[in-house]
Amino acid sequence: MTHPATVRTARPLDGIDLRAAGPPALISLAVDHLRSLGCDHPTISPGAGTGVISLDDSVHAEIVWARAAPPGEVSDEATAQAATGVMHVHGRSSGEPRALAADYLTTMCAVLTVQGLLAALLGRARGADTSQVLTGVDLAGLLAVSQYLAAATAEDGEAVPIAPGGPPFTTADGVLFEVETLDPGVWVAFWRALGVPDRVAGSAWRSFQFRYATACAPLPEDLHVAAAASTWPEVRQAARESRASVCALTSLADRRAEPIPEAPWQLSPGPPFTPPHTRTPETSRPLAGLTVLEAGRRIQAPLTAHLLTMLGAEVIRIEPPGGDPLRGMPPTCGGLSARWLALNRGKTAVEIDIKSATGRAELRELVAGADVFVHNWAPGTAERLGLDHDDLAEVNPGLVYAYTSGWAGQLADAPLGTDFMVQARTGVGEAVRPEGEPAAPSLMTLLDVLGGLLGAEAVLAGLLLRERTRTGVRVDSSLLGASETLIRSARHRTEAGLDPRAPKGFRRPIRTTDGWVAVADGTGIPDLPRELNTAEALGLLKRATAVTTALDALPTDPRFSAALTRDGHGATVVPAPWRLA
Structure with a gap:
């Protein structure tokens, strides 16, 4: 007989019930996500200061701008980006710190707040007494730069230079485009078709390949010259011949005809199942006792599982024979990649060849005892290997099956589903740059990180739905969903016929004799006397902070030194983005 909760x-x-109060910047997106998850009639009270969200008067979230830093240092999106190093990382490709015109950290914090609330509700349903969730926009900023910070404070140096430069490229007929491939042979063949010697194209591969890690790509000028001498049809022909993926930058206005989805993820409940014995978690770690299998690569799925680890889940990584090749990616700490540690510390690894029948049988055996399976394989891989949701539900009907994809199958003309290609295709390159800056995707992995957060939010929603309905659940999230979440305000302005881009000079940091300072949004760019150092400039400004321009200095920065620690390998560790009590 169907469990009655399945019907209800x-x-x-x-x-x-949902009640929320506080500044719209801190609560509005979180409220929207909670409404999409079922809170239909929220009570909302705008206000200043702290954001507060309560669910059924039993779980409460408190959202502030500064949780780790002194409140005077971080008071809004601009100062949060400046202090945590986001301006520095985003500006690497241009050679100086630059702010993101979109409210990236506030968006991250909203998703983290929803995660905390869902985790607290799940913990209470499993017998814990968690009732309070504390988040901060500055904690979101530290999480956003965690991989870059770990690399900057590692034992050795980067494998490639950190210097200005990188895509996009501009054609002879004025089309800005991104190119993507994971194969060096395809990369060389693409540029060969545009007249670039193999030697030159080959010398650029490593810098291009590592742009995900360094947020910059100093490429030979020959590549830009070759692109500028070619028309867009010729570039597309070169891509077809070489099997590279290219994408013209799409403007926000061009996207006006494309629908805006209601939510950045999809939950699909399955048939009822009989749950195992309830395991009461530790009070402060609501996912304790739950097992997560992760078959992820790069950032998106590994970050999803990393957040679940922070909440107490046991995460088992499924790695190929020989282990994840990214374990050795420089720079290293204690023999392991600092970036890899930033996403994977605390996980257990099992090597399985999923391409073999024996390996797939081993994976199914692990699935039988797991609560969650999360992956970000290329489209069609799970179906081809017999490891899709329906296949694994036969082994474990109570499984939460999570697919963190690039496009979620929603765009027929979609290019390769990687961070920078999704940025290019969805208008992010325009939304994150104010007027006066050419539209260009950020080389900071904005969507991989936000996509990982949305993946964890979807998994937590799936676990809570499973708890309430006694059904297995499939959850789908994507980089496309991350893009839509980040640019939702810009798209709404476009729909209203308004200019979607921030005005010229928006959030532009101010140079001093020894660094940079940033002022809070709405403060205006003051006319400061020349030749001021950072301390003197801050003494004359209200609601301002120093811009972090060297990540290796953050562990000793008084604003964050108490929050940053080191793991057993010596890698820098950022704090959990929420505090649960």
Whole structure:
């Protein structure tokens, strides 16, 4: 007989009351996500200062701008980006710190707040007494730069130079485009078709390949010259011949005809199942006792699982024979890649060849005892290997199956589903740059990180839905969903016929004799006397902070030194983005 909750509850938060108060910048996106999860009639009270969100008067979230840093240092999106190093990383490709015109850290913090609330509700349903969630926009900023910070404070140096430069490229007929491939042979063949000697193209591969890690790509000028001498049809022909993926930058205005999805993820409940014995988690770690299998690569799925680790889940990584090749990616700490540690510390690894029948049988055996399976394989891989949701539900009907993809199958003309290609295709390159800056995707992995957060949010929603309905659940999230979440305000302005881009000079840091300072949004760029150092400039400004321009200095920066620690390998560790009590 169908469990009665299956009929009553289609969403994890159906029937749960929501009350929210505080600045719209801190609460509005979180409220939107909670409404999509079932809180249909929220009570919202705008205000200043701290954001507060309560669910059923049993779980409460408190959202502030500064949780780790002194409040006077971080008071809004601009100062959070400046202090945590986001301006520095985003500006690497241009040679100086630059702010993101989109509210990236506030968006991250909203998703983290929803994660904390869902985790607290799940913990309470499993017998814990968690009732309070504390988040901060500055904690979101430290999480955003965690891989870059770990690399900057590692034992050895980068494998490639950190210097200005990188895509996009501009054709003879004025089309800005991104190119993507994971194969060096394809890269060389693409540029060969545009007249670039193999030697020159080959010398650029390593810098191009590592741009995900360094947020910059100093490429030979020959590549830009070759692109500028070619028309867009010729570039597309070169891509077809070489099997590279190219994408013209799409403007926000061009996207006006494309629908805006209601939510950045999709939850699909399955048939009822009989749950195992309830395991009561530790009070402060609501996912303790739950097992997560992760078959992820790069950033998106590994970050999803990393957040679940922070909440107490046991995460088992499925790695290929020989282990994840990214374990040795420089720079290193204690013999392991600092970047890899930033995403994977605390996980257990099992080597399985999923391409073999024996390996797939081993994976199914692990799935039988797991609560969550998360992956970001290329489209069609799971179906081809017999490891899709329906296949694994036969082994474990109570499984939360999470696919963190690039496009979620929603765009027929989609290029390769990587961070920078999704940025290019969806208008992010325009939304993150104010007027006066050419539209260009950020070489900071904005969508991989935000996509990883949305993946964890979707998994937590799936676990809570499973708890309430006694059904297995499939959850789908994507880089496309991350893009839509980040640019939602810009798209709404476009829909209203307004200019979607921030005005010229928006959030532009101010140079001093020994660094840079940033002022809070709405403060205006003051006319400061010349030849001021940073301390003197801050003494004359209200609501301002020094811009972090060297990540290796953050561990000793008084604003964050108490929050940053080192793991057993010597790699820098950022704090958990929420505090649960």
